[in-house]
Amino acid sequence: MKTYHIITIGCQMNKSDSERLAGRLEQNGYKKTDNKYQADLIVVNTCGVRQSAEDRIYGLIPGIKKANQKAKIVLTGCLAARQDVKNRLKDYVDEWLPISEIFNFQFSIFKQTLIFNFQANAKCKNDYLKIIPKYESEFxxxxxxxxxxxxxxxxxxxxxxxxxxVYRPVEDILAEVKELVKKNYKEIILIAQNVNSYKSQIPNPNNQTNSKSQIKNSKNKIIDFSDLLKMVNGIQGDFWLRFMTSHPKDMSDKLIETMVDCEKVCHQVHLPAQAGDDEVLASMNRKYKIADYVELVGKIRSILNDQIPITNNQTNSKFQVPNSKQSLWKQPVSITTDLIVGFPTETKRRFANTAKLMRQIKFDMAYIAKYSARPETAAAKMQDNVSTVEKKRREQILMKILRKTALENNKKYLGKIMKVLVEGESKSEEWAGRTATNKNVKFPSASWRTNDKNNLIGKFVNVKIIKAQDFGLAGELIS
Ligand code: SF4
Known part of the structure; x- marks a missing residue:
């Protein structure tokens, strides 16, 4: 049996794509191996969002090819169409596969046993999302x-x-989630580059939602992301529902209200700010101003902080299992963000506005990236005039603020009893999991371990929080 090994670099979308690729390979008789030096087929799913992510493949791929000369190497993901990448790696990569072509590609891999001559078929673009994935996690x-x-x-x-x-038909999404819930999955994360832009036709009993006539006749029957969220929330089962990523310009009042109404939707919002200065935002083409962003976060907090249902008998509440003394605690919605430092138009004064935004919003988490020019983009034509040293300095300033505000936010959890989804064990022999607000929680495992080492993994438990750190909480199991 032929073996495959997939290396995934980058975002959740790439991880999800790799699961679909793995599903296709396994349906066609390939078997996964963890050893890239013994695999017959190695797929590298690349990321082109930062130079650092791109640089990883320039050492990785030649290294694999030298150590495993019999393997066929396929490069997919963000860098698969870049001519300069093709030139640089032409001696090491056997095939360049646009991710949306997995549907076409599988026939050439599997029916012609690693002879690469797939026919691109425009009709199949994004049909790859129909592929039944092989999920990495079981919960x-x-x-x-x-x-x-x-x-x-x-x-x-x-x-x-x-x-x-391009968006998936709503019935495909619902079918996938139903299947997962049937298999006892506890967390469903809806993903897209901008989930808030989601649009689909109403589900069709005849399952022909993509037909031209139906699209023509479907005026006023469009489902948006809030509608989709409600529909997924309506699926019977005990699971958490998350989504990412939201563009601030598209985060509607309707969506915020829907989050309140849907009991399975976690009160965690990832809202990339990217910068805290209007002029930088304009040159980034982000289409909102800082005042809009601050107002939006205020609205999210005022609506989602204040309407958390907490009663003494809600032992399955998505947020908190209150004890008698703390039953009125209103858990803050978690706000996380992405920020770029050293963008070409970011002067020291403008950077100071980003630092100010961070102090003002008090993010629970921020993913801070140092700017690097990406080929083809509009910013690549601007002068990358902030030095590497200065970018590093700015990153450190923001990290310092983040540590402080995240710790402040985490301290609010002290003494509270939280519902936690257990994900595994940490290195220090503790269970590790996350709250609905995506806070990492650790708690001792020794006294809870049974013969079945995985007895808590993938399960909801209640943990009393006794320690708060900047990027995590520690507690003890109470049920
Ligand atoms: S950063 Fe902007 S262009 Fe890039 S995926 Fe997000 S919304 Fe789209």
Whole structure:
């Protein structure tokens, strides 16, 4: 039996794509191996969002090819269409596979046994989302609701690498989630580059939602992301529902209200700010101002902080299992973000505005990236005039603020009893999991371990929080 090994670099979308690729390979008789030096087929799913992610493959791929000369190497993901990458790696890569072509590609791999001559078929673009994936986790799953992006933020390569937005029919998404819930999955994460832009036709009993006539006749029957969320929330079962990523310009009041109404939807919002200065945001083509962003976060907090249902008998509450003294605690919604430091137009004064935004919002988490120019993007034509040293300095300043605000936020959990989804064991022999607000929680495992080492993994438990750190909580199991 032929073996495969997939190396995934980058975001959740890439991870999800790799699960679909693995599903296709296994359906066609390939077997996974963890050893890349023994695999017959190695697929590298690349990321082109930062130079650092791109640089990883230049050492990795030649190294694998030298150590495992019999293997066929396929490169997919964001860098698969870049001519300069092709030139640089032409001696090591056997095939360049646009991710949306997995549907076509599988026939050439499997029916012609590693002879690569797949026929690109425009009709199949994004049909790869129909492939039944092989999920990495047995209790938490990414469910893609679409692919691509129309926003063209000036620094971002995604609209070039993945193309324009295409969304999955609602019935495909519901069918995938139902299947997962049937298998006892506890966490469903709906993903797309911009989930808030989701649009689909109403489900059709005849399952022909993509037909031209139906699209023509479907005026006023469009489902948006809030509607989709409600429909997924309505699926029977005990699971958490998350989504990412939301563009601030598209985060509607309707969606915020829907989050309140849907008891399975976790009160965690990932809302990339990217910068805290209006002029930088304008040159990033982000289409909102800082005042809009601050107002939006205020609205999210005022609506989602205050309407958390807490009663003494809600032992399955998604947020908190209150004890008698703390039953009125209102758990804050968790706000996380992405920020770029050293964007070409970011002067020291403008950077100070980003630091100010961080102090003001008090993010629970921020993913801070140092700017690097990406080929084809509008920002690549600007002068990358902030030095590497200065970018590092700015990153450190933001990290310091983040540590402080995250710790402040985490201290609010002290003494509370939280519902936690257990994901595994940490290195220090503790169970590790997350709250609905995506806070990492550790708690001792020794006294709870039975013969079945995995007895808590993938299960909801209640943990009393006794320690707060900047990026995590520690507690003790109470049930
Ligand atoms: S919204 Fe902007 S940053 Fe996000 S994928 Fe689209 S272009 Fe890139």
């Amino acid at each position: 938490s799953a990414f469910v893609p609701i679409g692919n691509g992006c129309n926003n063209f933020c000036s620094y971002c390569v995604v609209p070039y690498a993945r193309g324009r937005e």
